[in-house]
Amino acid sequence: MSTEKKGINRNIVLIGLIIGMFFSALEQTVVGTAMPTIIEDLNGLTLFAWVTTAYMLTSTTVVPIVGKLADMFGSRGMYLLGTIIFVAGSFFCATATTMEQLIIYRAIQGIGGGMIMPLSQTIVGLIFSAEQRAKWQGVFGAIFGLSSIIGPLIGGFLVDTIDWKWIFLVNVPFGLLSAVLIFMGLKNEKITLSSKPKIDYLGILTLIPAVVSLLLGLTFAGDKFEWMSTTSLLVFGGSLLFFILFVLVERRADEPILDLSLFKNRVFATTNILGFLLGLGMFGAIMFIPMFMQGIMGVSPTAAGSAMTPMMISLIIASILGGQLLLRFRYRSVLAAGMIIAAAGFLLMSTMGIETTTIMIYSYMVVLGIGMGLVMPTLTIVVQSEFPKSMLGTVTSSSTFFRSIGGTIGATILSTVMNQTLPTKMSAMMNTEEVTSNPVVKQTLDLIGGDYNKMFGVLIKPEALQMPAELTKQVLNPIKIAWSQSLSIVFLSGLVFIAIGIIIAFTVGSGKIKRDAELETAQAEQN
Numbered sequence: 001m002s003t004e005k006k007g008i009n010r011n012i013v014l015i016g017l018i019i020g021m022f023f024s025a026l027e028q029t030v031v032g033t034a035m036p037t038i039i040e041d042l043n044g045l046t047l048f049a050w051v052t053t054a055y056m057l058t059s060t061t062v063v064p065i066v067g068k069l070a071d072m073f074g075s076r077g078m079y080l081l082g083t084i085i086f087v088a089g090s091f092f093c094a095t096a097t098t099m100e101q102l103i104i105y106r107a108i109q110g111i112g113g114g115m116i117m118p119l120s121q122t123i124v125g126l127i128f129s130a131e132q133r134a135k136w137q138g139v140f141g142a143i144f145g146l147s148s149i150i151g152p153l154i155g156g157f158l159v160d161t162i163d164w165k166w167i168f169l170v171n172v173p174f175g176l177l178s179a180v181l182i183f184m185g186l187k188n189e190k191i192t193l194s195s196k197p198k199i200d201y202l203g204i205l206t207l208i209p210a211v212v213s214l215l216l217g218l219t220f221a222g223d224k225f226e227w228m229s230t231t232s233l234l235v236f237g238g239s240l241l242f243f244i245l246f247v248l249v250e251r252r253a254d255e256p257i258l259d260l261s262l263f264k265n266r267v268f269a270t271t272n273i274l275g276f277l278l279g280l281g282m283f284g285a286i287m288f289i290p291m292f293m294q295g296i297m298g299v300s301p302t303a304a305g306s307a308m309t310p311m312m313i314s315l316i317i318a319s320i321l322g323g324q325l326l327l328r329f330r331y332r333s334v335l336a337a338g339m340i341i342a343a344a345g346f347l348l349m350s351t352m353g354i355e356t357t358t359i360m361i362y363s364y365m366v367v368l369g370i371g372m373g374l375v376m377p378t379l380t381i382v383v384q385s386e387f388p389k390s391m392l393g394t395v396t397s398s399s400t401f402f403r404s405i406g407g408t409i410g411a412t413i414l415s416t417v418m419n420q421t422l423p424t425k426m427s428a429m430m431n432t433e434e435v436t437s438n439p440v441v442k443q444t445l446d447l448i449g450g451d452y453n454k455m456f457g458v459l460i461k462p463e464a465l466q467m468p469a470e471l472t473k474q475v476l477n478p479i480k481i482a483w484s485q486s487l488s489i490v491f492l493s494g495l496v497f498i499a500i501g502i503i504i505a506f507t508v509g510s511g512k513i514k515r516d517a518e519l520e521t522a523q524a525e526q527n
Contacts, residue, residue, distance in 0.1 A: 008127055008185060008186055009184065009185040010127050010128075010185070011185075012181050012184055012185035013123065013127060013181070013182060013185035013186055014136070015181055016177075016178045016179075016180075016181030016182040016185060017120045017123060017124065017140075017178070017182070018140075018143060019174050019177060019178040019181070020079075020083060020116050020120060020174075020175065020178035020179075020182070021116065021117065021120040021140060021143055021144070022143050022146070022147050023147075023170075023171050023174050023175060023178075024086060024112070024113040024116040024117055025117070025143065025144045025147035025151075026147040026150075026151045026154065027055070027090075027109065027113055027171065030151040030152070030154055030155035030167050031051065031052065031055075031155065031167060032052075032152065032155070034155050034158070034159045034164040034167050035048060035051070037159050037164045038051070038099075038102070038164050039099075041164065042096070042097070042098060042099045042102065043099070044098070044099025044100075044102075047099045047100070047103065048099065050099075050103045051099070051102055051103055051106050052106075053215075053216075053219055054103045054104070054106045054107040054110060055106045055107065055109060055110035055113065056110065056215065056219075056408070057107065057110065057211075057212055057215050057216070058107045058108075058110035058111045058114060059110035059111070059113045059114030059117075060114065060211060060215060060401070060404045060405065060408070061114070061207070061208055061211045061212055061215075062110075062111050062114035062115055063114050063117075063118050063397045063400050063401040063404065064207065064257055064258055064394075064397050064398060064401045065204055065207065065208075065257055066078055066082065066114070066115045066118065066119065066393070066397060067118055067119075067122070067393040067394045067395075067396060067397025067398065067401075068200070068255070068256075068257045068258070068393060068394050068397075069199075069393070070119055070122055070393030070397075071390060071391060071392070071393040071394050072199075072255065075119055075122050075123050075126060075186070075393060076123075076182060076183070076186040076187075078115060078119055078393075079115070079116065079119045079120075079123065079179075079182050080179050080182060080183060081115065082111075082112045082113075082114075082115025082116045082119060083112065083115075083116060083175050083176075083178055083179040083182070084112070084179065085108060085109075085111050085112035085115065086109055086111075086112025086113055086115075086116060086171065086175055087112070087171060087172050087175035087176060087179075088108065088112070089105055089106070089107075089108035089109025089110070089111070089112055090109055090168045090169065090171035090172055090175065091168070091169070091172055092105035092108065092109075093105040093106060093109060093165075093168040094165040094166070094168040094169045095165075109168075117400060118393075118396050118397040118400045118401075119393070119397075120140060121140060121380050121384075121396050121400070122392045122393045122396045122397070123182075123186070124136050124140065125384040125389065125392040125396060126389055126392060130381075130384075130385045130513050131327060131513060133381055133384060133385070134323040134324070134326045134327055134381050134513050135323045135324070136323070139319070139320060139323075140377065141315070141316075141319030141320075141322075141373065141376050141377035142315075142316040142317075142319045142320055145312040145313075145315040145316040145319065145369075145373070146312070146316060149308070149309050149312045149313070154167075154170075155167050158170065198253075198254045198255045199255070200249070200250075200253045200254075200255055200256055200257045202249045202253070203246060203249050203250055203253055203256055203257040203258070204257060206242050206243075206245045206246040206249055207242075207246050207257060207258075209238070209239075209242045210239050210242035210243040210245075210246055211239075211405075213235050213236070213238045213239035213242065214236070214239040214243075214405075215408055216235060217232065217235040217236045217239060218408050218409060218411075218412040219408075219412075221235075221236075221412070222412075222415075222416065222419070247260065258394070258398065259394065262394070262395065262398070265386065265387075266507070266508070266509050267331070267382060267383060267386040267508060267509060267511060268383055268386065268387075268395060268398075270504055270505075270507055270508045270509075271379045271382055271383045271399060271508065272383075272398055272399060272402045273402075273504050274335065274339075274375070274379060274501050274504050274505060274508070275379050275399055275402045275403035275406065276402045276403065276405065276406035277406065277497045277498065277500055277501040277504065278339075278342075278372075278375055278376070278379075278403060278406065278498075278501060279402070279403045279404065279405065279406020279407035279408075279409070279410055280406045280407075280409060280410035280413070280494075280497040281342075281346065281410060281494040281495070281496075281497035281498040281501070282342065282368070282372055282407075282410075282494065282498070286308070286311075286368075287411060288414070288418070288487055288490055288491075289307050289308065289349075289361075289365065290307060290308070291456075291487075292352060292361075292483075292484070292487055293307045293358075293361065294459075294460055295456055295459040295460060295480070295483055296352075296353075296354060296356075296459070296480050296483060296484050296487075297356075297358065297361075298459075298462075299358075307361060307362070307365065308365070310362040310363075310365045310366050310369065311365035311366065311368055311369035311372075312369060313366075313369070314365075314366040314367075314369030314370045314373065315369040315370070315372050315373040315376075316373065317370075317373065318338075318369065318370045318371075318372070318373025318374050319373040319374075319376065319377050321373075321374075322334060322338070322373060322374045322375075322377055322378050323377060323378075323381065325374070326378060326381055326382075326512075326513050327513055329512070330510055330511065330512045331378070331382045331508050331509065331510075331511050331512065332505055332506055332507075332508045332509065332510070334374060334378050335374075335375060335378055335379075335382070335505040335508060336502060336505040336506055337374060338370075338371050338372070338373075338374030338375035338378065338505075339371065339375060339498055339501045339502045339505050340371070340502055341367060341370050341371035341374065342367075342368055342371025342372060342375065342498050343371070343495055343498045343499055343502060344367055344371070345364055345365070345367035345368030345369075345370075345371055346368065346491050346492075346494050346495040346498055347491075347495060348363075348364040348367060349361075349364050349368070349491040350488045350489075350491040350492045350495065351488070352364070352484060352487070352488065352491075353481070353484045353485075353488075354477070354480045354481060354484055376403075379399055379403070380396060380399055380400075381513070382508070382511070383395050383396070383398075383399050384396060385511070385513055386511070410494070410497070413493070414490050414493055414494060417489060417490050417493050418486055418487070418490050421485075421486040421489050421490070422455075422482060422483065422486040425481075425482035425483075425485045425486050426445075426455070426478075426479070426482040428482070429445075429478040429479075429481055429482045430442070430445060430446075430478070432478065434474070434477070434478060435478055438474060440471060441471070441474050441475050441478075444465065444467075444475050445475065445478065445479075448479075455479050455482075455483070458475075458476065458479065459476065459479060459480065459483070462476055
């Protein structure tokens with residue numbers, strides 16, 4: 001297959017991609033703000049977690065599939081299909097009258113969102129040279145960061161002033177506009193298939209249950225069922241079985257969804273491992289920051305959510321600068337620098353305690369954001385630069401897929417670390433003189449026990465204790481210390497993954513982005 005770029009209107013395509021990627025990324029954060037209102041309106045407290053889970057399951061699972069199909073049939077058609085599915089899912093979400101309906105429609109919306117995100121990066125790779133790619137992929141990384149900042153704000157505004165349904169309806173006009181712009185801008189994309197394409201149906205049929213089972217297990221193990229229960233063994237055992245079948249199928253397929261021979265390429269293998277480790281450490285640990293702010297610092301939920309803003313702003317700036325640095329330094333230098341800075345951020349966060357100020361937390365988040373901003377877009381730029389344009393869909397979606405899976409597994413691992421550590425730390429605090437010397441404090445803490453939910457509930461609503469201010473402080477202080485110590489171990493656990501990532505970054509090779517002038521000179525010398 002070959003792709004011809006003549007006649008492609010890059011400006012129109014870029015505007016379409018920016019609109020599409022912004023609103024699909026926005027959908028990952030905007031719903032959280034509206035969730036309390038949705039729960040009340042649809043009477044769906046017991047099912048509300050599935051509103052997020054359904055989107056995550058479908059959007060993650062579809063990523064590697066759509067990447068391969070884009071290489072076979074063209075990015076334009078697949079992007080348009082993804083946008084139509086996303087818009088349709090968004091419209092249906094706004095019509096939901098029960099929580100069950102909303103969950104189904106969110107799953108449909110997730111399929112479209114999971115197609116738009118990697119294909120946006122793939123199309124950038126198709127229409128630009130390696131040098132130009134380094135500039136624009138950083139911009140797209142910045143767009144993702146920007147959507148994370150303003151998503152909760154937009155969600156809150158729409159819920160407060162209009163209706164929660166508009167957090168979904170707002171996607172419809174902008175999604176359609178994105179589709180029209182891509183249709184116009186890429187209308188001259190030429191796809192030439194060397195032979196009749198063979199869709200890897202068996203690969204799709206084994207990959208979907210493998211990924212869905214894994215994500216379901218990681219999401220609900222330890223909550224809906226015990227880790228060592230029969231249900232857990234069936235879910236994870238089924239996932240492992242389907243992954244084994246997937247590998248066997250892919251080794252024989254003519255057009256595999258994921259060509260396993262790609263892992264023989266050092267850059268492909270190391271960037272995907274690095275993306276997986278990035279997800280394990282960073283995306284798993286970041287979810288604990290608002291918890292620290294709200295529980296230990298005692299700020300409001302809105303203020304706790306805003307703790308992510310400094311990190312996202314620094315991520316945006318670093319994403320743009322990272323592309324420029326790639327034009328001057330080797331892959332491994334930029335990646336290693338980003339991972340080292342991220343490791344420093346984790347190390348700083350592990351020192352947070354009850355005496356930590358808000359300004360200190362913000363500064364630590366800025367350090368982490370700089371590290372993430374240097375690494376995230378660089379992974380995509382590097383892997384795209386190592387492969388021909390006919391394979392960009394596959395290699396780009398693989399990078400997105402491994403990072404997403406890493407984030408899900410990381411969240412589960414670090415939540416387990418938190419759950420295992422907290423009772424131990426709380427037990428140690430119960431034996432301190434501060435607690436044993438005051439019978440009322442000891443009795444109150446005994447009633448709370450090691451219950452994770454009770455402790456957090458007391459931290460965010462201390463008035464529930466119905467005690468004088470000084471006595472309330474004496475009860476809360478041991479809990480805050482236990483929580484902060486547990487969170488320190490969580491951040492140190494995340495640091496381990498990032499430290500491994502630093503080592504991996506140095507093995508990516510000595511490759512470097514070639515500027516357009518260098519490529520033109522080399523081509524002229526060959527002629």
